[in-house]
Amino acid sequence: MTGLELSHLTVRRGACPVVDDVTARLSPGDCVGLVGPNGAGKTTLMRAALGLLPHKGTSSLARLPAPERARTAAWLPQTREIAWPVSVETLVALGRTPHLGPGQRPGPADRAAVDAAMARLELGGFATRCATELSGGEQARVLIARALAQEAPVLMADEPIAGLDPAHQFTTMALFARLAAEGRLVMVSLHDLGLAVRFCTRLLLMHRGRLVADGPPRAVLSEANLAEVFGLRAYLAETPDGPVFQPLEVVR
Ligand SMILES: Nc1ncnc2c1ncn2[C@@H]1O[C@H](COP(=O)(O)OP(=O)(O)OP(=O)(O)O)[C@@H](O)[C@H]1O
Secondary structure, three states: OOOEEEEEEEEEEOOEEEEEEEEEEEOOOOEEEEEOOOOOOHHHHHHHHOOOOOOEEEEOOOOOOHHHHHHHEEEEOOOOOOOOOOEHHHHHHHHHHHHOOOOOOOOHHHHHHHHHHHHHOOOHHHOOOEHHHOOHHHHHHHHHHHHHHOOOOEEEEEOOOOOOOHHHHHHHHHHHHHHHHOOOEEEEEOOOHHHHHHHOOEEEEEEOOEEEEEEOHHHHOOHHHHHHHHOEEEEEEEEOOEEEEEEEEEOO
């Protein structure tokens, strides 16, 4: 089973470390929420972990040869750019590229993976629509489907629910939690701490490039961490409907 091991991962921009000596071992089955204020280093950490940025220290993913890495990790970047006016189905099928040899055409297994990914994102009715003509939130769901079609054991997503309507934010996080429960490692950065505490099995809290807390969501979102890192006082309680989180005031 594939996890992710980061050891003393450090990324410098000029003299300044924007990811500073991060060590963590993430396992299959974990739905890891990467949280922290704007500029904390979340995107930089994920890109370095994927081997997309020069770094010091090590990442087990970054060390893989590129073709193997593409079959191991699916990456949903924050910028959702769809470059060509292709159909939704065609775009989602691009997720199968790492599984195809040179010149090889997609087969029944590829077709099944594409159909399953589209069904999971409720995109059945969009198959023949032009991807560039969809709304921003619809495009986000198409790109998530492309990542799922890749059927990689590791899924890393940078703010995948930003810009989605509340119901789709909820269903997308529920889907990520299910994918993790099925045995994948899911790592997702997000600013919605309510959805993070509800759906993530573990939170990594970043502040000024450093990993300042790592553990169960309720423990990481302690009163002290919320005040120190986010400058917030918040209501966080277990209810019969699950955990509920609501910021109450800014305390800095
Ligand atoms: N190409 C770059 N050159 C210089 N500094 C950069 C570059 N990219 C990011 N940074 C800086 O690195 C720091 C971390 O940025 P990063 O995008 O990783 O933060 P983040 O936690 O993902 O933030 P957000 O929640 O706003 O997306 C920020 O201070 C940012 O300004």
